[in-house]
Amino acid sequence: MSYYNNPGKYPEYSPGSSRRRPGIFFIVVLALVSALVGGLISAAIVIPNVYGNQVATNQVVLGQGTTTPPVNVTNPTGFPIAEVSKAVGPAVVGVGNFQQKGRLFGNSGMAEVGSGSGFIIDAKNGYIATNNHVIEGAKKIVVSLADGRNVDATLVGADTRTDLAVIKISEVNNLTGAQFGDSEKLQVGEPVVAIGNPGGQEFARSVTAGVVSAKNRVLEIQGESSFNLIQTDAAINPGNSGGPLVNYQGQVIGINSAKNAEPGYEGMGFAIPITDALPFIQQMIEKGYASHPGLNVSIDERYTEEWAAQQGWPAGAYVAQVATGGPADKAGIKAGDVVTKVNEATIKNALNLTRQLFRFKPGDKITVTYYRNGATQDVSVTLAELKQ
Known part of the structure; x- marks a missing residue:
């Protein structure tokens, strides 16, 4: 199993995952990753506002200028x-x-x-x-x-x-x-084409083809776990990351982001749906940043479903720290609590918590269920805006 780019910096990566993102970066062996993973992770938490000082001067409308032409797939002179x-x-x-x-x-x-x-x-x-x-x-x-x-x-x-x-x-x-397509309208079995630079410039704009193998796939990898992904058997290789997944009308319907690298598996690439990515x-x-809803808490990844079961505790997201004055703090959530539900959605781990929170907007009110001292309690929380 390999990870790219400072695996200890964002320990939301699932340490048991065999899926990886196909960008050509330093590969760190599993032993080093295991040594680094185990600290506090950020699942919809307070993170420094890297781009928060940049403000919009005017609204930009995507797709301006020359765009790729529509494709006539019935053209008898070509493929x-x-x-x-x-x-x-x-x-x-x-x-x-x-x-x-x-x-x-x-x-x-x-x-x-x-x-x-x-x-x-x-x-x-x-x-x-x-x-x-x-x-x-x-x-x-x-x-x-x-x-x-x-x-x-x-x-x-x-x-x-x-x-x-x-x-x-x-x-x-x-x-x-x-041109952008509508990834909501994709059908399983629909033909798609992946274009990118696997291996860098030497293989620039390589083309691979396949079909939409499945929709609504979930990967336990930070970033990708926020979306219902498109699964495709079009070859996705290191260097394809960030490139487009395109339908037969020449419209981008996904952003190629990850693959299943587990031995014995072939043809399992994943793309972020363009309709979900564009906002x-x-x-x-x-x-200058993407806005997300958050509880302003830190979650400890060492709290796994298996460990919780051994203690007789429920699965969930273990709260390690609570930001003073944040939404969770105002709702009475404390360090040591285990978040088990967001509204009616069951929470099993940190990435699952982030995924559920992303269904809402900053300012939305939600119900959070947490476990403390053998009992559960429901509280109303108004989500804060997280800037990154």
Whole structure:
């Protein structure tokens, strides 16, 4: 099992998961991960507001500028996948993550530590969507365009809770943006195409094809656990992260983000539905951060369902810390409590708590059920806004 990018920093990663995100980053062996995991995790908690000082000056409408043409899959002179690839390819980009690695041969020591994919969502303004884990920790981001240009990009917003990020390039001449489809209308068995840079620039804009294998899949990985994912058998490889999953009309219906790397399994890739992702992408463009609802508590991942059963306690999310004056504090929730329900939804672990809270908006009132000293209690909580 391998993890990418500082596995101890966000211990919401499920330590038992064999699924991984296909970005080319440092691989840390299981022994090191196990040693790092076990601290406090953040499941809809207080996290520093990295981008909170950026405010929107005006609303940006995605899809401005030149976009990819509609695809005629009945064209008798071509093949459907070839037509889709030809139409969407110009909107797909490579994303290089450069970090400081010490002085190398007398230069500044900036080196590419990983790469992934992305796609242009606004050709007029140069906005590009990708995964957070593709650009995480980057000191410099370089975008490779379909026409061969390599240009520097700036980070607009990044969100660990949804594994989404938006970057921007200033060279907007001759850019082509992607068209968006409606992932709500996807059908199991529908043909799809994945386009991206598996292995980096050497295999830029590789095309793989398959079908929608299933909908509403849930992975216990931070970011991806926030969505009902699209499962596909189109090959998703390291470097495909952040690239588009496209239907036969040439419309982006998903963002390729993860794969099942368990030995013996093939053809199990996962994509974030575009319809679910766009509101967060829009927020990052307008505000510089994605807004989420939260309880303002810290959750200890060491509290597992198995451990709880041994103690005779219920499964849930163990509250390790409560922010003074936050929603949970005002509702009477204390450190040592175990959150077992949000409204009528049963909570089994930290990621499950985050997932359920994401069904609401900041300011919404919910009922939280918690366990304390052998008894459960219901309290009303008004969710706070978390900025990241």
